[in-house]
Each structure stands twice: as C-alpha cells, then as structure tokens.
Amino acid sequence: MAAAQPGRVPPPRPHIDHPRGGPTVLRIILGTQLRRLRETAGITREAAGDAIRGSHAKICRLELGRVGCKERDVADLLSLYRVTDEKRRAEFLALARGTSTPGWWHQYNDVLPGWFETLIGLEEAAFLIRTYEVQFVPGLLQTEQYAHAVCRLGNPQASRTEIERRVELRLQRQALLTASNPPRLWAVLDEACLRRPMGGRGVMVAQLRHLLEMTQLPNVTVQIAPFDLGGHAAAGGPVTILRFLEPDLPDIVYLEQLTSALYLDKRDDVDHYLAVTDQLSAQAASPRDSQAILRKMIRAMEP
Structure with a gap:
C-alpha cells in the first residue's frame, strides 16, 4: 500500500458552511480535519503546539472542537502540515472564522x-x-x-x-x-x-x-x-x-x-x-x- 501523502485530507465540504448547530459543529469539524492533517503529516501535538505558540493541550482541545480557532493559528498549522493550495487554505480559514460566530x-x-x-x-x-x-x-x-x-x-x-x-x-x-x-x-x-x-x-x-x-x-x-x-x-x-x-x-x-x-x-x-x-x-x-x-x-x- 502506498504511503499517505502529506496534506491529502479532503477540504471541508461547501454544505457545512452554515450547518445546524452553528459554531459548535464547525469547531468539531475543523478540529477533526486538522487532526487528520497532522496525523497524515506525521507531526506530534507538541510540535503543532509550538507552531502556534501554545501547548500540546491546546492542540488537543482544538482537535476535539472544545475551543474556537484563530485564523492565524489555523494558517500556521496548515503551513506546518504542508497544505499550500490557496483554495484549500481559504476553505479552512473560512471554517475557522465560523467557529467564532455566536449561535x-x-x-x-x-x-x-x-x-x-x-x-x-x-x-x-x-x-x-x-x-x-x-x-x-x-x-x-x-x-x-x-x-x-x-x-x-x-x-x-x-x-x-x-x-x-x-x-x-x-x-x-x-x-x-x-x-x-x-x-x-x-x-x-x-x-x-x-x-x-x-x-x-x-x-x-x-x-x-x-x-x-x-x-x-x-x-x-x-x-x-x-x-x-x-x-x-x-x-x-x-x-x-x-x-x-x-x-x-x-x-x-x-x-x-x-x-x-x-x-x-x-x-x-x-x-x-x-x-x-x-x-x-x-x-x-x-x-x-x-x-x-x-x-x-x-x-x-x-x-
């Protein structure tokens, strides 16, 4: 079986831009996507935390959807996970913005x-x-x-x-x-x-x-x-x-x-x-x- 390629996690789907459940659901979806990217890239939570000036505990909370996500943090993580396609990055950043929209x-x-x-x-x-x-x-x-x-x-x-x-x-x-x-x-x-x-x-x-x-x-x-x-x-x-x-x-x-x-x-x-x-x-x-x-x-x- 061929090894997984870095950054090959599918981007968020358009139909979840405004799902029922609002920011709660967006946080969980974004966290799940970021966790898959990190694991595919073979990067530890500790390294990911360093990239956003935080701890592995912060990455854990983010990946579980327990907290909202700053666009800057998501952008830094995408760079660390070698996601360079501008369209895909824009989709993730739009999702990050939605996590702070109040329900x-x-x-x-x-x-x-x-x-x-x-x-x-x-x-x-x-x-x-x-x-x-x-x-x-x-x-x-x-x-x-x-x-x-x-x-x-x-x-x-x-x-x-x-x-x-x-x-x-x-x-x-x-x-x-x-x-x-x-x-x-x-x-x-x-x-x-x-x-x-x-x-x-x-x-x-x-x-x-x-x-x-x-x-x-x-x-x-x-x-x-x-x-x-x-x-x-x-x-x-x-x-x-x-x-x-x-x-x-x-x-x-x-x-x-x-x-x-x-x-x-x-x-x-x-x-x-x-x-x-x-x-x-x-x-x-x-x-x-x-x-x-x-x-x-x-x-x-x-x-």
Missing part, C-alpha cells in the same frame, strides 16, 4: 454554562437524539410550568428574573422539534420522573398531557420504563446519545452531572452506551403501551 443561544450566556452550551449546539446538529431520564422529564419535552419547577429546584438562590431566563432558554431549545427537517427524539422515561409531582398536581397533569401530545409528532418517540421492570442496565443515571449525518461528527454520549457534564466520543464508550440504551428500549413499554400508561396516569391524577 442563537449566545444571548443567554448570563445563565448558560459553557459545558451546557455544547449540548445545545449538538442538539441543533443531530438527526437522532436518544435519551434516558430517571428524575425529570427531558428538557426538550417539558412544559413551561414544569420547567419553572425544575429550574427553581436546581437553582434555589436564583432570582425570579434568572429563573425566567433559564425557562425561556429551555423553551427556545424545544423549537427544533417542530422546525423543518427536525431531529428524531427517542426518549425513554423512568416511571419515577412521571410520579414525582414537580410543581404540584396541576402542573404534572399538564406535563403528562403535553407528553402525550408530543408522541403524536412523527419524529418523537416516548417509551416508559415502569417500576415493575425492576433493575436495568441504565440504572446509573440519565444518558443522552446524539447521532449526526455529517461524517466528521462522531456519535457523542452526553452525561450530565450536578455542575458539569461529560462528552464521550470514543468508539468503545459510545458502543457501550448504545448497547445499554438498546437493551433499555427493548425492555421498556412499547410506544403504544406507553401512551396508554400516560392516559391512565392522567385519569388517576385529574380531580
């Missing part, structure tokens, strides 16, 4: 932690979002009043204005489910999150009705994991898996913690969580039976 969620930076901002961009870009929740109804499926109760619980010292901002952001996120060409949402909900009376009986009845209405959308599937299922493989906590059509975006597992989150994209990790969610979906009530469970719960809670 719509930038206006909520006062209540939006950086670790959660990444999730919003990934949701916007995904064609499939699989999620399992054990404590709360997923944010993409919450009513306004239920979201108020959740935000107040998680931020007891927050002002009323801050809570309103957090709820507004959550409702803005939900718009992607009814936009043109929306992602598919496949949610498995532990019965516990439906039995926990967030906001009181009236709020919960409205939330259950909303869930039932959302199951009528062709791109939304809801399954309930009832108590009588017993233990299951996903008992450790909530899990979200995002899948993308863009080949430079790997499947990503999102694990939310109290004040931070983990984003896993290594193949072994993703495969493990995919197997867990597949098993859980097979064990949970079917979508049709889950609708029946929701109707029964609504009737039991109605005055």
